[in-house]
Structures are given as C-alpha cells and as structure tokens.
Amino acid sequence: MVAAKILVVDDNKSVLSALEILLQFEYSEVNTISNPNQISSYPNLASYDIVLLDMNFSAGVNSGNEGLFWLREIRKKSPETSVIMMTAYGAVDLAVQALKEGAADFILKPWNNDKLLATVKSALALRNSKKEIDSLKKKQHSLKQHINKGNDFIVGNSKALNQVMNLVHKVAKTDVNVLITGENGTGKELIARELHLSSGRKDEIFIGVDMGAVTESLFESELFGHTKGAFTDAKEDRAGKFEAAQGGTLFLDEIGNLSLQTQAKLLSAIQKKEIVRVGSNKPIPVDIRLVCATNCDLEQMVADGLFREDLLYRINTIQIKVPALRDRGDDILVLAEFFLSRYMNKYGKSGLRINQAAQEKLMAYPWPGNIRELLHTLERAVILGEGKVLKPDDFLLSNKAANPSTGSPRTLEEMEWLMIQTALDRHGGNYSAAADELGISRQTLYNKIKKGT
Numbered sequence: 001m002v003a004a005k006i007l008v009v010d011d012n013k014s015v016l017s018a019l020e021i022l023l024q025f026e027y028s029e030v031n032t033i034s035n036p037n038q039i040s041s042y043p044n045l046a047s048y049d050i051v052l053l054d055m056n057f058s059a060g061v062n063s064g065n066e067g068l069f070w071l072r073e074i075r076k077k078s079p080e081t082s083v084i085m086m087t088a089y090g091a092v093d094l095a096v097q098a099l100k101e102g103a104a105d106f107i108l109k110p111w112n113n114d115k116l117l118a119t120v121k122s123a124l125a126l127r128n129s130k131k132e133i134d135s136l137k138k139k140q141h142s143l144k145q146h147i148n149k150g151n152d153f154i155v156g157n158s159k160a161l162n163q164v165m166n167l168v169h170k171v172a173k174t175d176v177n178v179l180i181t182g183e184n185g186t187g188k189e190l191i192a193r194e195l196h197l198s199s200g201r202k203d204e205i206f207i208g209v210d211m212g213a214v215t216e217s218l219f220e221s222e223l224f225g226h227t228k229g230a231f232t233d234a235k236e237d238r239a240g241k242f243e244a245a246q247g248g249t250l251f252l253d254e255i256g257n258l259s260l261q262t263q264a265k266l267l268s269a270i271q272k273k274e275i276v277r278v279g280s281n282k283p284i285p286v287d288i289r290l291v292c293a294t295n296c297d298l299e300q301m302v303a304d305g306l307f308r309e310d311l312l313y314r315i316n317t318i319q320i321k322v323p324a325l326r327d328r329g330d331d332i333l334v335l336a337e338f339f340l341s342r343y344m345n346k347y348g349k350s351g352l353r354i355n356q357a358a359q360e361k362l363m364a365y366p367w368p369g370n371i372r373e374l375l376h377t378l379e380r381a382v383i384l385g386e387g388k389v390l391k392p393d394d395f396l397l398s399n400k401a402a403n404p405s406t407g408s409p410r411t412l413e414e415m416e417w418l419m420i421q422t423a424l425d426r427h428g429g430n431y432s433a434a435a436d437e438l439g440i441s442r443q444t445l446y447n448k449i450k451k452g453t
C-alpha cells in the first residue's frame with residue numbers, strides 16, 4: 001500500500017464508489033465528494049497528493065467549463081496537488097486546455113482500470129519529485145544565504161573607503177568582470193563579497209578560490225572539475241568551482257600567482273564562457289560573474305612577460321583599488337574600536353578602552369599587513385592586556401615595517417619577514433618568482449605570508 005492521499009470529485013455516485021474501491025487497494029487514504037462546491041472549503045485540501053476531478057457537473061452541460069473552473073480553484077488553494085481530469089466526452093481540445101492550465105493528466109470515461117492506476121501512479125511520482133525539488137530549492141536557498149553572509153562587514157568611514165564603496169555599488173549593477181587590487185589584508189575579499197551582495201546575483205552563490213593555495217597540478221580539476229577515473233584520486237565525478245558558482249559570483253583571489261600555462265587555461269574558459277571537466281570532452285556552459293583580486297602589479301608583470309596581456313584585458317574591465325590602511329586616516333581607530341569590542345565579546349572581557357597615547361601609536365604605525373595585522377594586534381592586546389586601559393605597550397607592533405635599508409631586524413622572524421618582503425618587492429609581488437629566489441616552495445612562502453601578517 002502506497003502512502004498517499006487521493007480525493008475524487010464527481011457528481012455520479014457510482015463513479016465515486018467504483019473509484020474508491022479501486023484506489024483503496026493501492027493508496028492509504030481515498031476520499032470522495034459528489035458536490036464540487038465543497039472543494040473550496042474542503043478540510044486540508046493542501047494535504048492531498050492527487051485530485052481526480054470530473055470535467056462536467058451540471059446535467060446536460062458538457063463544455064468542460066465547470067471542470068476548468070474547479071481545476072483553477074484547486075490550483076489556487078493547493079498548487080502542489082496534482083489534478084487528473086476525467087470526462088466522458090473525449091474532446092482533445094478540452095484535454096489540452098486542462099493541461100495548459102496545470103492539470104497533471106487526463107482520463108477518458110469509461111476508464112480502463114489498469115490505465116487509470118498507471119496514470120495516478122505517474123502523477124504521484126511527478127508530485128513527489130516536485131516536492132523533493134521544492135524542498136531542495138529551499139535548502140539550497142538558505143545554504144546560499146548562509147554562505148553569502150560571511151561573518152564580517154565593512155567598517156570604516158574614510159573618504160578613501162567611501163570612494164571605493166561608491167564604485168563597488170555602481171559596478172555591482174552591471175555584470176562586468178572586476179579586478180580588485182590592493183596590498184595584503186586591505187579587505188579585497190570583503191569588497192568582492194559586497195560587490196556580489198549588491199548585485200543582481202545576490203541570491204545566488206559566492207564562491208571564493210585562493211589561487212595562491214591551488215597547486216599547478218590541481219588547478220584544472222579544482223576550477224573545472226573532473227570525471228571519475230580522470231586521474232588516480234578521482235574516485236567520482238566532481239564539479240569544479242566554475243560550475244559550483246553557476247549563476248553567481250566566482251572570486252579568484254591572488255590571481256597574480258598563476259603560471260603562464262594556467263593563465264592560458266583560465267583565459268580560454270573566460271572567453272568561451274564554458275569549461276570542460278578533466279577527463280571529459282563535453283563543454284559545459286557557465287554563467288558566472290568573475291571577480292579577481294591581486295596584490296601584484298599586473299601591468300608590470302605583463303611588461304615582464306609574467307602575465308598574459310589578453311587575460312589582464314579580460315579580467316579588469318573595471319579595476320577597484322582598495323587603499324592601504326595607512327592611507328585611511330581615522331579608519332585605523334574606528335576599526336581598532338570595532339575589533340576591540342569583537343574580541344572583548346570573544347574573550348569575555350568588558351569595559352576595555354584604548355588610551356590616547358596608544359591611539360597615537362596605532363595612528364603612527366604604517367600597518368604593512370593592513371587590516372588583518374590590525375585585527376591580530378587588537379586580539380593580542382585584549383588577551384594579554386592587564387587592567388581596563390590599554391596602553392602603548394599593550395600593542396605589540398612588529399618591526400616588520402622597518403625600511404629594509406635603514407631598519408635593522410631584531411629577531412630571526414623579523415629577518416625572515418624582511419627577506420620575504422624584499423624578494424616580493426623585487427618580483428613585483430609574484431609569489432612563484434620570490435619563492436624561487438628564496439629557495440622555498442611557493443606554498444611554503446604563501447603559508448609564511450598568511451601567518452606573518
């Protein structure tokens with residue numbers, strides 16, 4: 001016995017009892033009504049899976065209009081219920097009209113029992129898959145909202161930041177590719193999320209990929225996906241980030257760190273607006289808004305033959321430059337207060353404040369690691385500070401900002417940082433070239449940079 005609720009509506013009592021007997025053998029609940037006027041007030045109509053509905057009720061009238069009228073009523077009150085129309089007068093145009101208005105199927109009277117049961121069965125299967133799709137859509141929607149929300153919002157009120165935000169909101173309305181540039185930790189990813197959330201794609205997904213963390217060998221499978229068996233570890237078919245971002249925004253961070261070979265593959269996907277999974281030869285069309293970010297000087301990299309000019313031209317239709325924290329004036333203190341209350345909450349402290357001398361220290365520091373460095377500094381101060389007033393000594397600012405030619409590193413860690421910065425400066429921010437010079441892998445360099453700021 002299949003668990004399903006079926007309602008039969010027909011003014012002919014013998015039709016009702018014949019259908020009731022037939023359907024009761026197969027389905028858990030079958031009810032009947034002989035007067036269609038009861039439909040509107042029928043209890044729990046929305047809980048019915050199937051309604052079998054006669055097309056002609058008034059004796060002598062067989063235009064089917066009553067059936068169509070009640071079909072509309074049911075669809076209004078319970079859009080999820082599948083309605084199967086029944087008529088003794090097999091007019092094809094009436095059937096077509098009913099199907100056009102949303103009926104699931106059509107049965108001619110007198111019916112053949114097997115055929116009727118088969119029709120009910122497939123209408124039920126359709127209704128169940130619709131239900132499943134609806135519930136998946138709802139889940140997907142709340143998942144997307146959850147992912148898109150992130151935990152952070154943009155704090156600051158400086159002129160430099162406001163100019164950036166104006167541009168972000170202007171560009172968000174279009175679908176053009178955007179390149180966000182700026183030093184490490186200036187908030188490029190946050191800006192990319194804001195761009196997405198202000199765009200027409202805001203209800204779709206935002207997928208971020210850190211290109212600095214994707215190895216050369218995994219680039220294609222990570223971005224374009226793969227088919228089962230395409231390589232040793234490919235145990236099943238997997239969609240890549242382009243497909244996952246379908247309809248939404250794909251954010252490629254650290255774009256300056258791609259090799260020339262991977263740049264060519266990326267360019268081809270962007271140009272054709274389609275990808276091919278590794279191990280397959282079937283192109284899959286993709287509809288994404290592409291946002292890239294970098295702390296490298298891509299124009300210089302083009303001049304040095306390290307970045308493809310045609311790729312740069314594709315990704316930077318609009319360029320948004322995020323200012324360094326030291327160029328954002330009072331935002332330093334506004335952000336410091338913001339992080340202070342965040343970490344007071346996190347570590348169960350209250351009433352902490354930053355005194356004047358400490359504020360001056362924060363304002364005077366050049367923040368080479370920008371907002372990420374500021375938030376780590378505040379977190380340390382909240383954890384380690386004693387008493388309610390945070391003083392200059394509670395803010396441990398590194399000597400990393402020292403000018404390589406004049407400042408002298410005091411610790412091994414500072415020496416390492418200085419070497420990293422010098423190598424990066426020499427290679428226009430390119431991780432691969434800097435890592436080569438330092439004799440470490442690109443991944444190791446990348447981890448050190450992320451940890452160091």
Ligand SMILES: Nc1ncnc2c1ncn2[C@@H]1O[C@H](COP(=O)(O)OP(=O)(O)OP(=O)(O)O)[C@@H](O)[C@H]1O
Pocket residue numbers: 152153154155156182183184185186187188189190191253254293295335371372375
């Ligand atoms: N305006 C802001 N208000 C609040 N928090 C911010 C702001 N800008 C950045 N942050 C925080 O600073 C940290 C670094 O930001 P984000 O990762 O967006 O920078 P990024 O420029 O993308 O860094 P990277 O170049 O290293 O990828 C994050 O924790 C982010 O939430």
